[in-house]
Amino acid sequence: MALKPLNDRVIVKRKEEEEKTAGGIYIPDSAKEKPQGGEVLAAGPECQTVKAGDTVLFAKYAGSEFSMDGEELIIMREDDILGVFA
Amino acid sequence: MALKPLNDRVIVKRKEEEEKTAGGIYIPDSAKEKPQGGEVLAAGPECQTVKAGDTVLFAKYAGSEFSMDGEELIIMREDDILGVFA
Amino acid sequence: MALKPLNDRVIVKRKEEEEKTAGGIYIPDSAKEKPQGGEVLAAGPECQTVKAGDTVLFAKYAGSEFSMDGEELIIMREDDILGVFA
Amino acid sequence: MALKPLNDRVIVKRKEEEEKTAGGIYIPDSAKEKPQGGEVLAAGPECQTVKAGDTVLFAKYAGSEFSMDGEELIIMREDDILGVFA
Amino acid sequence: MALKPLNDRVIVKRKEEEEKTAGGIYIPDSAKEKPQGGEVLAAGPECQTVKAGDTVLFAKYAGSEFSMDGEELIIMREDDILGVFA
Amino acid sequence: MALKPLNDRVIVKRKEEEEKTAGGIYIPDSAKEKPQGGEVLAAGPECQTVKAGDTVLFAKYAGSEFSMDGEELIIMREDDILGVFA
Amino acid sequence: MALKPLNDRVIVKRKEEEEKTAGGIYIPDSAKEKPQGGEVLAAGPECQTVKAGDTVLFAKYAGSEFSMDGEELIIMREDDILGVFA
Numbered sequence: 001m002a003l004k005p006l007n008d009r010v011i012v013k014r015k016e017e018e019e020k021t022a023g024g025i026y027i028p029d030s031a032k033e034k035p036q037g038g039e040v041l042a043a044g045p046e047c048q049t050v051k052a053g054d055t056v057l058f059a060k061y062a063g064s065e066f067s068m069d070g071e072e073l074i075i076m077r078e079d080d081i082l083g084v085f086a
Numbered sequence: 087m088a089l090k091p092l093n094d095r096v097i098v099k100r101k102e103e104e105e106k107t108a109g110g111i112y113i114p115d116s117a118k119e120k121p122q123g124g125e126v127l128a129a130g131p132e133c134q135t136v137k138a139g140d141t142v143l144f145a146k147y148a149g150s151e152f153s154m155d156g157e158e159l160i161i162m163r164e165d166d167i168l169g170v171f172a
Numbered sequence: 173m174a175l176k177p178l179n180d181r182v183i184v185k186r187k188e189e190e191e192k193t194a195g196g197i198y199i200p201d202s203a204k205e206k207p208q209g210g211e212v213l214a215a216g217p218e219c220q221t222v223k224a225g226d227t228v229l230f231a232k233y234a235g236s237e238f239s240m241d242g243e244e245l246i247i248m249r250e251d252d253i254l255g256v257f258a
Numbered sequence: 259m260a261l262k263p264l265n266d267r268v269i270v271k272r273k274e275e276e277e278k279t280a281g282g283i284y285i286p287d288s289a290k291e292k293p294q295g296g297e298v299l300a301a302g303p304e305c306q307t308v309k310a311g312d313t314v315l316f317a318k319y320a321g322s323e324f325s326m327d328g329e330e331l332i333i334m335r336e337d338d339i340l341g342v343f344a
Numbered sequence: 345m346a347l348k349p350l351n352d353r354v355i356v357k358r359k360e361e362e363e364k365t366a367g368g369i370y371i372p373d374s375a376k377e378k379p380q381g382g383e384v385l386a387a388g389p390e391c392q393t394v395k396a397g398d399t400v401l402f403a404k405y406a407g408s409e410f411s412m413d414g415e416e417l418i419i420m421r422e423d424d425i426l427g428v429f430a
Numbered sequence: 431m432a433l434k435p436l437n438d439r440v441i442v443k444r445k446e447e448e449e450k451t452a453g454g455i456y457i458p459d460s461a462k463e464k465p466q467g468g469e470v471l472a473a474g475p476e477c478q479t480v481k482a483g484d485t486v487l488f489a490k491y492a493g494s495e496f497s498m499d500g501e502e503l504i505i506m507r508e509d510d511i512l513g514v515f516a
Numbered sequence: 517m518a519l520k521p522l523n524d525r526v527i528v529k530r531k532e533e534e535e536k537t538a539g540g541i542y543i544p545d546s547a548k549e550k551p552q553g554g555e556v557l558a559a560g561p562e563c564q565t566v567k568a569g570d571t572v573l574f575a576k577y578a579g580s581e582f583s584m585d586g587e588e589l590i591i592m593r594e595d596d597i598l599g600v601f602a
């Protein structure tokens with residue numbers, strides 16, 4: 001990941017398709033006002049609860065979108081992340 | 087529960103029907119602007135007053151709704167939970 | 173009381189009739205924008221100034237209403253309680 | 259006074275007439291948006307600068323009005339009290 | 345001064361005329377949205393930078409006006425006072 | 431300077447003309463919504479990063495304007511000052 | 517750089533063209549409501565995560581624009597900087 005997030009920020013790539021987890025199936029919600037699923041690509045030095053590779057549920061409207069290598073990514077605060085899929 | 091809530095967050099499944107408790111009958115209020123009843127499915131590592139399995143009363147408009155295995159769940163902060171049914 | 177309030181929350185039953193106290197008569201004010209009288213049914217573990225059984229004056233618009241055993245009750249923060257009738 | 263104010267709250271009875279003090283005459287201002295004069299009837303356990311019996315000037319719109327023994331009283335925070343008449 | 349200001353409050357009498365000081369002439373600005381000049385009549389026990397007798401510049405819209413002995417006075421927080429004329 | 435600023439306040443005289451500095455030319459921006467250049471005339475006792483004589487860039491809309499000896503001056507908080515010209 | 521930013525402030529020159537980095541290509545987004553790319557020209561004494569020479573992604577609407585030597589620069593808080601390009 002070319003961009004290193006600062007402080008407690010996290011870079012997330014939104015997941016559009018179903019998420020089969022050990023404990024159940026999470027179906028992404030297209031409605032942006034609902035929490036969204038995604039994969040953590042990079043976590044800042046102050047992050048304590050998430051790390052690159054985690055699949056997470058994050059708050060609606062979290063962070064800012066930017067594009068890198070043609071991919072739409074989101075950079076947000078760790079506190080915007082609601083939970084981690086087991 | 088496939089989703090582990092972070093920090094002080096709690097995952098709750100709303101209870102639609104009457105709640106017979108040792109001390110009295112709680113009748114869920116359909117009006118969303120009133121406190122709602124529900125069951126805690128998972129509590130984050132920083133939660134101190136509620137745990138999975140508790141039946142609780144939570145504040146109106148608390149948290150965000152998301153779906154898992156076709157179930158409508160709510161993820162909220164512990165502070166949104168008003169009381170626990172004995 | 174079947175519902176145990178959490179933290180500094182208090183469950184109060186509104187008093188509609190006159191309150192004869194050792195030091196004077198408090199007449200409840202029907203206007204909801206004025207402070208209201210009521211009896212404390214249960215106080216959370218962090219409450220320090222009120223307890224079950226106290227008759228209190230509480231701030232207008234305090235807390236949320238919910239029904240239990242057909243009774244309209246209010247759950248509020250301890251700080252919403254203005255004073256205790258001697 | 260039948261009602262014991264909690265924490266840093268103060269119960270005040272508004273003074274309508276002139277206040278002759280050792281150091282000058284305070285003329286109450288009928289306009290509610292100006293500071294008002296009054297007598298402290300009771301002060302909560304956390305009050306440090308005013309006590310029952312003090313004649314005080316308090317901020318406009320301070321606190322909430324309620325009636326006790328047919329008297330219109332105001333319950334406010336100590337910080338709403340601007341000064342004490344010598 | 346009959347009224348003792350509490351905490352960090354200051355009682356100020358607005359100065360309408362020019363203020364000749366050792367270091368220059370301050371001309372009061374009639375426009376109320378500009379800082380105003382005045383004399384401190386009394387300072388509360390927590391005040392550390394101004395005292396009775398100081399001529400000061402204070403922020404626009406600072407504090408509340410009240411009348412004492414027919415004089416229009418202003419009671420404000422010490423932090424509303426911008427500077428002291430040498 | 432006849433007026434001594436209190437706490438962390440600074441008195442600044444706006445600079446209208448170009449500012450030739452060792453490292454480059456700063457051209458004042460007439461548009462008030464842009465940062466402005468000026469000279470510090472006096473700094474309060476709590477100021478740590480600016481002193482009288484510094485040429486500074488300060489935030490748009492910072493502080494309050496007042497007149498002294500016919501000069502339009504601005505009194506602002508130290509935190510409104512963005513940078514010091516070398 | 518003629519202007520020394522104070523405290524935790526950073527002076528940034530916006531980058532309009534593509535940013536080829538070791539780890540990928542960042543394409544600046546003309547839309548101002550999206551995060552922007554730029555180069556740090558100077559960082560204040562309290563800055564801990566960025567330094568002059570870093571290429572960074574900063575929050576939309578961050579800081580204030582000013583001109584120096586005919587260049588449009590932005591002065592912002594360090595916390596407005598989202599990430600540093602490796």
